[in-house]
Amino acid sequence: MTSRQWAATTLVVLVLAAAVVALLRVPLTAPPAPRADQLDALATLPADAVAKGREFRGALRPSMYLSMALGLVVALLLGLTPAGAWIVEQAGRPFNGHWLGRALLGGLAVVFVGEVVALPIAAWRQSILRRYGLSTQDWGAWTVDVLKGYAVGAVIGAIVLVGFFTVTHFAPRWWWAWGAAGAAALTVLLTFVFPVLVEPIFNKFTPMPEGEQRTRLMAMAERDGVPVRDVLIADASRRTRAVNAYVSGFGPTRRIVVYDTLLKEAPPAEVESVVAHELGHAKDNDVFTGTLLGALGAAAAVCALYLLGSWAGLLRLARVDSIAEPRAVALLLAVAAVAGLFAGPLQSFVSRRVEARADQHALELTGDPAGFEAMQSRLSQVNLGDPDPNPVEQFLFGSHPTTVERMAAARAYARGAR
Numbered sequence: 001m002t003s004r005q006w007a008a009t010t011l012v013v014l015v016l017a018a019a020v021v022a023l024l025r026v027p028l029t030a031p032p033a034p035r036a037d038q039l040d041a042l043a044t045l046p047a048d049a050v051a052k053g054r055e056f057r058g059a060l061r062p063s064m065y066l067s068m069a070l071g072l073v074v075a076l077l078l079g080l081t082p083a084g085a086w087i088v089e090q091a092g093r094p095f096n097g098h099w100l101g102r103a104l105l106g107g108l109a110v111v112f113v114g115e116v117v118a119l120p121i122a123a124w125r126q127s128i129l130r131r132y133g134l135s136t137q138d139w140g141a142w143t144v145d146v147l148k149g150y151a152v153g154a155v156i157g158a159i160v161l162v163g164f165f166t167v168t169h170f171a172p173r174w175w176w177a178w179g180a181a182g183a184a185a186l187t188v189l190l191t192f193v194f195p196v197l198v199e200p201i202f203n204k205f206t207p208m209p210e211g212e213q214r215t216r217l218m219a220m221a222e223r224d225g226v227p228v229r230d231v232l233i234a235d236a237s238r239r240t241r242a243v244n245a246y247v248s249g250f251g252p253t254r255r256i257v258v259y260d261t262l263l264k265e266a267p268p269a270e271v272e273s274v275v276a277h278e279l280g281h282a283k284d285n286d287v288f289t290g291t292l293l294g295a296l297g298a299a300a301a302v303c304a305l306y307l308l309g310s311w312a313g314l315l316r317l318a319r320v321d322s323i324a325e326p327r328a329v330a331l332l333l334a335v336a337a338v339a340g341l342f343a344g345p346l347q348s349f350v351s352r353r354v355e356a357r358a359d360q361h362a363l364e365l366t367g368d369p370a371g372f373e374a375m376q377s378r379l380s381q382v383n384l385g386d387p388d389p390n391p392v393e394q395f396l397f398g399s400h401p402t403t404v405e406r407m408a409a410a411r412a413y414a415r416g417a418r
């Protein structure tokens with residue numbers, strides 16, 4: 001078999017493997033959340049809070065779509081015209097056009113163009129968050145966060161660019177195999193490294209102090225049979241008023257993180273409900289599933305890129321000889337941007353199913369559907385959410401079931417458990 005045939009075979013195997021993992025580890029159906037219960041739940045929410053949430057989401061909407069559209073247009077303009085290759089050549093000049101210089105500086109320069117175009121929209125978004133009081137950051141602190149984000153992106157980008165183009169340089173026919181393995185390995189590595197190295201750049205984490213709440217939460221984890229090293233509090237209040245909690249890492253880096261805003265806003269029963277939801281993620285190893293799917297997807301993407309590389313029309317548009325040369329980095333990003341458009345809704349779908357399962361876990365573990373509902377209501381109000389958003393947008397972007405779906409699921413659960 002030729003390298004191309006191997007790549008095609010590997011791509012098929014990886015896609016099938018991802019489908020099998022998804023089938024085995026992601027629930028296909030959502031628990032019942034009858035529409036009648038959803039409407040009843042909606043009616044219990046304060047009308048002014050619902051209106052304010054809708055107004056806020058409506059205010060954010062144009063910036064969201066503009067950012068998506070502009071990101072795509074810039075990626076296509078740079079990738080499907082000679083502009084991208086030109087930027088790479090210019091950026092590589094200090095190294096006399098050496099391939100490594102082009103790979104690193106050229107790649108970062110192309111990414112940077114996209115960042116610069118996105119910056120005004122990010123600032124627009126931040127101004128809306130401030131206007132509605134959701135952001136507690138002044139412009140100075142916001143700018144520091146943006147710069148930190150650039151720095152983290154540059155470090156990860158440099159590793160990816162140098163790694164990828166070194167492989168394509170030294171293995172011109174079989175780079176896809178090395179690249180696929182490297183992409184999968186990097187995905188796994190980032191899952192371990194992110195909570196330990198990157199998250200502390202943006203937030204301070206302190207163990208939840210000894211006391212009744214911590215004891216109750218750790219006892220709940222114990223009862224649940226989920227080994228949790230620690231419950232950490234993130235100082236999110238210096239950035240936002242929004243409340244949240246999440247579980248990150250797996251194995252030795254797994255921890256449950258609770259925003260300090262949540263502890264300030266919510267009574268203990270509701271905090272327990274949130275932590276019980278996070279324990280559900282830990283128990284079902286959702287971070288592991290996500291990482292596995294991400295690794296398979298990243299490897300498949302590299303194989304697909306290699307196969308796309310024989311599409312002469314595409315190479316001609318970008319005026320490059322090969323998709324594997326550093327001058328083609330903008331073309332690679334353009335392909336990735338288009339692929340992302342299709343991957344996004346799929347990711348959202350998987351995420352919603354996994355989140356609904358964690359909700360069910362919270363209901364079972366706490367046996368407190370009322371506390372769960374109260375928490376959902378609070379989450380939506382404090383975060384200025386639309387509790388019952390447009391179904392199309394929910395399908396495209398919703399990472400969680402809607403607030404009324406989650407409340408309805410609690411009601412359905414309460415009826416079943418009674």
Ligand SMILES: [Zn+2]
Pocket residue numbers: 277278281355358
């Ligand atoms: Zn969750």
